[in-house]
Amino acid sequence: MKHKLILYFSFLCLYALNAQEKPMRFSLQEAIDYALENNRSAKNAQRDVEAAKKQKWETTTIGLPQVNASIDYQNQIKQQFEAIDFDMDGVPDFGAKHSMIAGANISQMIFDGSYIVGLQSAKVFLEISRNAKEKTDLEIRKAVINAYGNVLLAEESIKILERNIKVLKNNLYETTKIYENGLGEEESVEQLQITLSGVENNLNNTNRLKDLAYQMFNITIGTDIDNETTLTDSLELLTTQNIALNVLDSSFDINNNIDYRIAQNDKKSKELLVKLEKSKALPTLNASLNGSYIANRNAFDFLDFQNRWIGTATLNASLNIPLFSSGKRSAATQRAKINLEKSKEELNETTQKLKLQIASAKSDYKFSIEDYNNKKQNLNLAERIEKKNQTKFYEGISSSFDLRQAQTQLYTSQQEFLQAMLNVINKKAELDTVLNTINN
Numbered sequence: 520m521k522h523k524l525i526l527y528f529s530f531l532c533l534y535a536l537n538a539q540e541k542p543m544r545f546s547l548q549e550a551i552d553y554a555l556e557n558n559r560s561a562k563n564a565q566r567d568v569e570a571a572k573k574q575k576w577e578t579t580t581i582g583l584p585q586v587n588a589s590i591d592y593q594n595q596i597k598q599q600f601e602a603i604d605f606d607m608d609g610v611p612d613f614g615a616k617h618s619m620i621a622g623a624n625i626s627q628m629i630f631d632g633s634y635i636v637g638l639q640s641a642k643v644f645l646e647i648s649r650n651a652k653e654k655t656d657l658e659i660r661k662a663v664i665n666a667y668g669n670v671l672l673a674e675e676s677i678k679i680l681e682r683n684i685k686v687l688k689n690n691l692y693e694t695t696k697i698y699e700n701g702l703g704e705e706e707s708v709e710q711l712q713i714t715l716s717g718v719e720n721n722l723n724n725t726n727r728l729k730d731l732a733y734q735m736f737n738i739t740i741g742t743d744i745d746n747e748t749t750l751t752d753s754l755e756l757l758t759t760q761n762i763a764l765n766v767l768d769s770s771f772d773i774n775n776n777i778d779y780r781i782a783q784n785d786k787k788s789k790e791l792l793v794k795l796e797k798s799k800a801l802p803t804l805n806a807s808l809n810g811s812y813i814a815n816r817n818a819f820d821f822l823d824f825q826n827r828w829i830g831t832a833t834l835n836a837s838l839n840i841p842l843f844s845s846g847k848r849s850a851a852t853q854r855a856k857i858n859l860e861k862s863k864e865e866l867n868e869t870t871q872k873l874k875l876q877i878a879s880a881k882s883d884y885k886f887s888i889e890d891y892n893n894k895k896q897n898l899n900l901a902e903r904i905e906k907k908n909q910t911k912f913y914e915g916i917s918s919s920f921d922l923r924q925a926q927t928q929l930y931t932s933q934q935e936f937l938q939a940m941l942n943v944i945n946k947k948a949e950l951d952t953v954l955n956t957i958n959n
Contacts, residue, residue: 542747547667547757550740550750554663555656557741564648564655571648575641582628582638591620615815621828622811629806632798640791647784654777657952659739664948666736668941671754673729679933680722687715687926690909694919707912707919714923718930758940761947762888766956767881773873775955782862782869789859796852802840809833873953880950887939887946894932894939901925901932 545553555561595616628634691711697703734744742748773779812828814821841848908925911917951957 542749543742544749544751545667545740546751547664550667550736551660551663553742554659554740558659558739559741560655561652561659561741564652568645568648568652571641571645575645578637578641582631582634585626586623587626588623589621591622593618615817617816617819617821619814619816619821620811622809624807624809626805626807629804630801631803631805632801633795636791636795636798639794640788643784643787643791647781647788650777650780650784653955654781657777657955657957660957661948661952662739663736665945666732666739667750667752668754668757668944669732670729670736670750671752671757672937672941673725673732674750675754675937676725676934677722677729679937680718680725683718683926683930683933684715684722687711687718691715693913704919710919710923714926754937754940754944758891758943761944762891763947764885764888766950766954767885771877771954773870776873776877776953777955779866779869779873782866786859786862786866789855789862793852793855793859796848796855799848799851800841802838804839805837807835807837809835876953880946880953884943884946884950887942891936891939891943894936898929898932898936901929905929 595618691708694703694707694711698705698708733748736750737744737746737748810830810832812830814826814828816826820826905925905928908917908922912919912922
């Protein structure tokens with residue numbers, strides 16, 4: 520039986536280990552969805568929303584009935600005089616060694632202007648938390664797209680560099696043979712060796728950058744930094760999907776922008792602070808009902824309910840009327856109004872900045888598409904030029920320097936084309952963020 524348990528436990532450990540080592544596969548949308556659930560900032564933003572909901576209810580309960588109960592016990596360790604029984608019923612009325620009071624209190628706020636403002640403030644605070652959550656989600660989405668694109672850029676760069684190295688090695692082999700047979704110059708071999716060394720160095724660096732890009736991606740989506748992840752979308756596919764020039768001509772409602780709504784929240788909160796200061800000049804009315812039972816004993820026999828408990832009850836009402844504060848309330852109200860005017864100016868400035876930001880984002884996005892088309896054409900031209908120079912070189916028409924220059928131009932065009940694809944994806948993500956087309 521013991522051996523069976525050991526084998527079973529070992530099987531569970533191996534199963535758990537295999538489950539942990541299973542690579543995670545993500546399309547871009549799957550990565551975004553995963554990050555919105557698991558990213559640390561996203562989770563904390565959601566917790567802030569839940570906390571705001573609790574705070575709203577906490578504020579609401581201030582105006583609801585409050586019930587409290589209490590039990591007070593007193594033991595006259597050293598009595599100054601003997602107990603006095605006024606009604607001669609055997610129960611001391613004064614000076615007893617033991618006394619206990621059991622009571623309950625019910626209080627109710629009837630009117631308080633600051634409470635009404637507090638309810639409105641709690642609602643605005645919840646709205647602020649929700650807007651902050653939405654802004655966090657938008658920023659996380661953009662960060663995931665950037666991280667996803669950086670991984671794909673590294674992967675594609677490695678593929679191209681490896682392909683270039685393969686071609687260069689073949690060229691170097693053939694050129695070396697030509698030189699050894701006395702039909703070429705040593706400089707041609709050396710030129711190819713320099714080019715190959717540089718490309719191999721770039722490949723080593725890109726491999727290191729790829730590892731860092733995967734780690735950054737894992738952190739961004741909210742998983743362990745060393746988890747094995749696989750991305751299923753390609754750079755070319757995402758580029759094609761993110762080319763949508765119609766978005767440049769679409770109308771935009773600035774109320775959809777999350778930064779504008781956050782600025783509006785700030786203005787609302789300042790308006791409520793003005794109301795709060797004004798409400799302090801209004802009267803407040805509260806009521807309470809108190810009931811208690813009192814028992815005095817010479818011996819601790821309070822659980823013997825045959826002995827008498829004396830009951831009492833009171834109803835209280837309290838009206839507080841602010842009359843004169845030597846200008847304190849007026850100064851506080853004026854200060855709140857000044858802050859409100861500042862928030863209005865900030866809202867107007869936010870509006871102007873957002874219009875500029877939207878125009879800039881559209882311009883950057885349009886340029887990224889134009890640059891992508893340009894870099895695509897340049898790559899095709901660079902490939903043709905490099906191919907022609909290879910032919911000329913082996914035919915003895917052009918020099919090794921001309922070939923190396925054509926190869927360098929090709930490698931530069933390859934990297935610029937990859938970067939142009941990534942720019943289309945990232946600029947579209949920035950435009951989506953400022954337009955908030957994801958949530959509206």
